[in-house]
Amino acid sequence: MFAGICIGKDRPAYLQISDHIKKLISSGALQSNQKLPSSRELCKLLNICRNTVIAAYEKLAEEGLVYILGNKGVFVADIHTAGMESWNIEWAKRVSNQAQMAERLDLMKHGITAEKEMISFTSIMPDESLFDMENVKKAFLYRMQLEGEKILNYGYAKGYRPLSQYLLRYMESKGASLDGKDILITNGFTEGFDITLSALTERGSTIVCENPTHNTAIKIMKLHGLKIAGVRMEADGLDLNELEKLSAGSDACLAYLVPSYHNPTGIVMSPEKRIKALEILKRYGIPVVEDGFNEELRYAASHISPLIACSGRGNSVIYIGSFSKILFPGMRVGWILADESLIGFMESVKRSRSIHTSTLDQAILYQYLQDGNFEKYIKRARKTYSEKFNLALDCSRTFIPHRKISGEGGLHIFIELEKHLNARNVLRECMNRKVAFTPGDIFFTDNTGKNTLRLGFSRVSSEDIVKGIKIIGSVIRAMEVSQ
Amino acid sequence: MFAGICIGKDRPAYLQISDHIKKLISSGALQSNQKLPSSRELCKLLNICRNTVIAAYEKLAEEGLVYILGNKGVFVADIHTAGMESWNIEWAKRVSNQAQMAERLDLMKHGITAEKEMISFTSIMPDESLFDMENVKKAFLYRMQLEGEKILNYGYAKGYRPLSQYLLRYMESKGASLDGKDILITNGFTEGFDITLSALTERGSTIVCENPTHNTAIKIMKLHGLKIAGVRMEADGLDLNELEKLSAGSDACLAYLVPSYHNPTGIVMSPEKRIKALEILKRYGIPVVEDGFNEELRYAASHISPLIACSGRGNSVIYIGSFSKILFPGMRVGWILADESLIGFMESVKRSRSIHTSTLDQAILYQYLQDGNFEKYIKRARKTYSEKFNLALDCSRTFIPHRKISGEGGLHIFIELEKHLNARNVLRECMNRKVAFTPGDIFFTDNTGKNTLRLGFSRVSSEDIVKGIKIIGSVIRAMEVSQ
Numbered sequence: 001m002f003a004g005i006c007i008g009k010d011r012p013a014y015l016q017i018s019d020h021i022k023k024l025i026s027s028g029a030l031q032s033n034q035k036l037p038s039s040r041e042l043c044k045l046l047n048i049c050r051n052t053v054i055a056a057y058e059k060l061a062e063e064g065l066v067y068i069l070g071n072k073g074v075f076v077a078d079i080h081t082a083g084m085e086s087w088n089i090e091w092a093k094r095v096s097n098q099a100q101m102a103e104r105l106d107l108m109k110h111g112i113t114a115e116k117e118m119i120s121f122t123s124i125m126p127d128e129s130l131f132d133m134e135n136v137k138k139a140f141l142y143r144m145q146l147e148g149e150k151i152l153n154y155g156y157a158k159g160y161r162p163l164s165q166y167l168l169r170y171m172e173s174k175g176a177s178l179d180g181k182d183i184l185i186t187n188g189f190t191e192g193f194d195i196t197l198s199a200l201t202e203r204g205s206t207i208v209c210e211n212p213t214h215n216t217a218i219k220i221m222k223l224h225g226l227k228i229a230g231v232r233m234e235a236d237g238l239d240l241n242e243l244e245k246l247s248a249g250s251d252a253c254l255a256y257l258v259p260s261y262h263n264p265t266g267i268v269m270s271p272e273k274r275i276k277a278l279e280i281l282k283r284y285g286i287p288v289v290e291d292g293f294n295e296e297l298r299y300a301a302s303h304i305s306p307l308i309a310c311s312g313r314g315n316s317v318i319y320i321g322s323f324s325k326i327l328f329p330g331m332r333v334g335w336i337l338a339d340e341s342l343i344g345f346m347e348s349v350k351r352s353r354s355i356h357t358s359t360l361d362q363a364i365l366y367q368y369l370q371d372g373n374f375e376k377y378i379k380r381a382r383k384t385y386s387e388k389f390n391l392a393l394d395c396s397r398t399f400i401p402h403r404k405i406s407g408e409g410g411l412h413i414f415i416e417l418e419k420h421l422n423a424r425n426v427l428r429e430c431m432n433r434k435v436a437f438t439p440g441d442i443f444f445t446d447n448t449g450k451n452t453l454r455l456g457f458s459r460v461s462s463e464d465i466v467k468g469i470k471i472i473g474s475v476i477r478a479m480e481v482s483q
Numbered sequence: 484m485f486a487g488i489c490i491g492k493d494r495p496a497y498l499q500i501s502d503h504i505k506k507l508i509s510s511g512a513l514q515s516n517q518k519l520p521s522s523r524e525l526c527k528l529l530n531i532c533r534n535t536v537i538a539a540y541e542k543l544a545e546e547g548l549v550y551i552l553g554n555k556g557v558f559v560a561d562i563h564t565a566g567m568e569s570w571n572i573e574w575a576k577r578v579s580n581q582a583q584m585a586e587r588l589d590l591m592k593h594g595i596t597a598e599k600e601m602i603s604f605t606s607i608m609p610d611e612s613l614f615d616m617e618n619v620k621k622a623f624l625y626r627m628q629l630e631g632e633k634i635l636n637y638g639y640a641k642g643y644r645p646l647s648q649y650l651l652r653y654m655e656s657k658g659a660s661l662d663g664k665d666i667l668i669t670n671g672f673t674e675g676f677d678i679t680l681s682a683l684t685e686r687g688s689t690i691v692c693e694n695p696t697h698n699t700a701i702k703i704m705k706l707h708g709l710k711i712a713g714v715r716m717e718a719d720g721l722d723l724n725e726l727e728k729l730s731a732g733s734d735a736c737l738a739y740l741v742p743s744y745h746n747p748t749g750i751v752m753s754p755e756k757r758i759k760a761l762e763i764l765k766r767y768g769i770p771v772v773e774d775g776f777n778e779e780l781r782y783a784a785s786h787i788s789p790l791i792a793c794s795g796r797g798n799s800v801i802y803i804g805s806f807s808k809i810l811f812p813g814m815r816v817g818w819i820l821a822d823e824s825l826i827g828f829m830e831s832v833k834r835s836r837s838i839h840t841s842t843l844d845q846a847i848l849y850q851y852l853q854d855g856n857f858e859k860y861i862k863r864a865r866k867t868y869s870e871k872f873n874l875a876l877d878c879s880r881t882f883i884p885h886r887k888i889s890g891e892g893g894l895h896i897f898i899e900l901e902k903h904l905n906a907r908n909v910l911r912e913c914m915n916r917k918v919a920f921t922p923g924d925i926f927f928t929d930n931t932g933k934n935t936l937r938l939g940f941s942r943v944s945s946e947d948i949v950k951g952i953k954i955i956g957s958v959i960r961a962m963e964v965s966q
Binding site: 010011012014015019022023026027059062063064065077079083084085086087088089091092094095096097098099100102103105106108109125126128129131133136137140141144148149150151152153154155157169172173174175187188190191194198199200201202216219220223253275278279282287298303305309310311312313314315316328329330331332339341342344345346347348349351352353354355356357358359360361364370371372375379 | 493497498502505506510542545546547548562566569570572575577578579580581582583585589591592608609611612614619620624631632635636637652656657658670671677681682683684699702706736758762781786788793794795796798799811813814822824825827828829830831834835837839840841842844847854855862
């Protein structure tokens with residue numbers, strides 16, 4: 001029983017011994033008032049220093065698990081380990097509709113899983129080899145030295161103040177008016193969008209969005225019980241006639257838009273369209289949630305103002321931003337810029353959900369940004385990703401028979417195949433040939449898009465981009481011939 | 484316009500210049516195609532090195548905000564800054580019932596706010612001077628060196644594997660059977676409880692809990708639209724007769740219990756009662772959510788098994804734990820140990836809410852725990868807090884006229900005054916005399932507890948504990964005399 005204690009190197013030995021004995025006691029293998037081996041015996045048995053055993057026994061005594069009787073020895077305390085008769089619940093029958101739906105819509109469980117040896121275009125995660133570890137370390141050490149105790153204790157639901165201030169300036173430099181606005185820091189875009197919908201929708205309300213659109217956003221909208229009114233996309237963004245028709249015909253309470261490097265199409269909405277879309281939505285009293293998705297990953301073309309800048313001194317646009325899409329997804333930090341009274345309500349919702357976002361992460365991110373590292377990183381990232389982007393675009397145009405290919409930036413391109421082709425059939429055949437991609441139908445709000453696919457290239461080598469796209473192309477050509 | 488650029492030391496100068504010019508462009512202060520000062524002029528004007536100005540202009544050019552015409556100079560690009568006519572929404576009229584309720588129940592907004600010079604017993608935050616910064620630094624640097632890229636990129640909704648494994652062992656050493664169980668890492672207790680209620684309740688269902696109980700839990704239960712059935716507390720925990728009556732009379736779907744160092748009463752449920760309570764709940768088909776609140780802050784008495792250990796090999800108890808209550812609240816890390824099929828559903832809910840908890844925080848916490856630092860910290864923290872606890876208890880018994888004082892550990896004690904006294908009136912008078920505490924009514928589920936109060940002592944010096952409690956006592960005595 002004691003000889004079985006195996007002492008590894010990655011944790012203090014006295015804790016390994018006390019953990020082991022604790023387990024023996026709580027499992028009932030050691031009985032109340034049973035005498036434990038003396039420290040002399042145990043240290044010999046385990047071939048360790050006697051002080052280690054003494055420290056382990058002292059720790060157990062502190063926790064009330066053993067008692068020490070002068071020089072009589074160490075005994076197991078009178079522990080109540082007797083439990084109730086065991087009761088096993090069939091949980092799947094008890095979970096809420098909400099949880100069942102979350103499970104059903106969970107693409108990590110029911111989506112495409114590429115095996116390791118495959119060339120996989122399913123991911124739009126950043127390539128971690130671009131990460132700038134040294135400056136993250138520096139930012140951490142500097143912040144810890146400056147105010148370590150503070151950033152390890154409770155912070156504020158609204159966010160870590162230096163970071164909020166930085167982000168306000170950052171949004172101002174994008175042209176947003178800060179008058180009467182405020183910022184809420186969130187656990188990335190996902191929590192930001194979830195809080196926004198909690199704060200502004202009731203079950204059964206309608207939300208307008210692009211069709212196709214970001215699949216995580218679709219999932220969250222469905223989980224909030226919203227009716228989704230998807231607006232067709234043209235080459236320069238929303239089809240304004242359809243936007244007008246849908247806005248007039250519904251009592252939508254919100255519009256969710258991704259104006260730049262739209263996921264999945266990669267389309268950038270033109271400046272003229274931005275203004276026109278906002279004017280249409282204003283006419284029907286529909287405020288906008290703007291997803292600033294990958295706005296920084298612009299490879300060419302000129303600057304375009306985000307919707308929140310286009311809305312001038314008005315307060316009808318709620319901007320959700322996140323550095324975690326390209327910078328450090330492992331730290332979950334995003335933000336919402338919106339009218340200050342609205343942020344007040346959202347702050348209370350945030351507090352009821354997760355109290356606040358990790359102050360440590362916010363402090364590291366702030367220092368990293370303040371030191372000017374983001375600009376250097378983004379320059380390097382843009383170079384790498386734009387090369388891959390151009391390669392993927394060229395190869396797709398050359399090798400994949402298509403109706404349309406779209407994408408002006410970001411970490412993916414979007415392909416529309418001939419109408420009669422089903423991308424899931426193409427995928428099945430491609431996976432036999434060790435290539436995976438994301439079937440585009442998951443991005444559509446109306447069960448269409450069967451003939452579309454998204455290629456994420458951020459984590460695929462140049463060589464594999466060429467090889468993989470050639471295989472996709474040849475599978476499609478073979479299917480066209482066989483039909 | 485340019486002379487106004489003020490260059491500080493805390494951010495690279497070229498970024499301060501480009502930020503400033505960006506703001507001038509996006510606000511419309513600089514017009515499209517307007518010529519900017521030459522780098523030679525600007526560096527003279529600002530008294531900085533010319534390369535800095537050149538770097539700033541290059542950055543603006545990269546972002547498409549200016550264009551450089553050979554040696555003719557630098558010009559503002561053709562930016563669409565024209566916006567829509569501004570539209571101002573009265574957001575308070577548009578927010579959801581959920582958000583209004585979250586705001587109404589937000590104690591950070593409507594609770595007691597002690598001014599700086601007051602002696603405040605309102606907080607149960609840990610005392611940050613006890614924090615062990617050096618070992619946090621070590622844990623960070625070690626983890627970054629080992630797998631920095633990995634912990635900065637996306638992780639898994641269930642959690643960072645080494646931490647999950649550590650916590651499984653930790654729970655096993657508390658006596659929990661791990662058969663058929665799994666762990667989900669959450670953003671602290673708050674998110675864990677929110678996810679649990681989302682996964683297991685529908686609006687309008689009933690939940691059983693102690694009365695009084697943790698006020699954040701009451702808030703979250705209300706936000707989930709639950710009916711709350713509060714069970715009276717006795718000196719050793721739940722009144723079992725009332726538990727039986729309430730369980731029989733309701734179709735409760737869940738019970739929320741804080742068996743150790745219960746908030747706010749500080750009561751530890753006796754081992755016998757734990758088993759009996761579980762058996763009653765089993766009889767009525769009600770599973771338990773166990774809040775492991777401050778379980779580590781035991782100052783005396785022997786070890787008592789958590790409910791999840793008492794439930795043996797059954798799966799009816801869902802344990803929510805958190806190190807952030809005493810260790811590092813700034814990192815938001817908690818966990819749920821429960822049946823593995825249930826954790827599967829909760830994992831999908833978590834993914835839809837915040838994708839995953841900061842991997843960086845989880846990695847730091849894991850290394851810190853694995854190195855055995857928690858045990859050293861808790862030893863130090865117990866010593867400090869138990870001294871304050873005993874002092875606060877002694878002073879309260881001596882100076883405050885009371886019906887009952889409870890508390891066996893943790894960071895607070897709970898006081899029941901004579902029935903005719905209202906703690907809010909006492910508080911008003913105390914605040915005039917620069918002492919604040921938490922009125923106990925906020926912890927009650929049935930609008931009672933007007934004559935109770937909670938004293939949190941974790942952040943009050945010994946001197947102020949004595950002084951503050953004496954003042955509370957004298958205020959109460961004065962009120963009794965005047966009546």
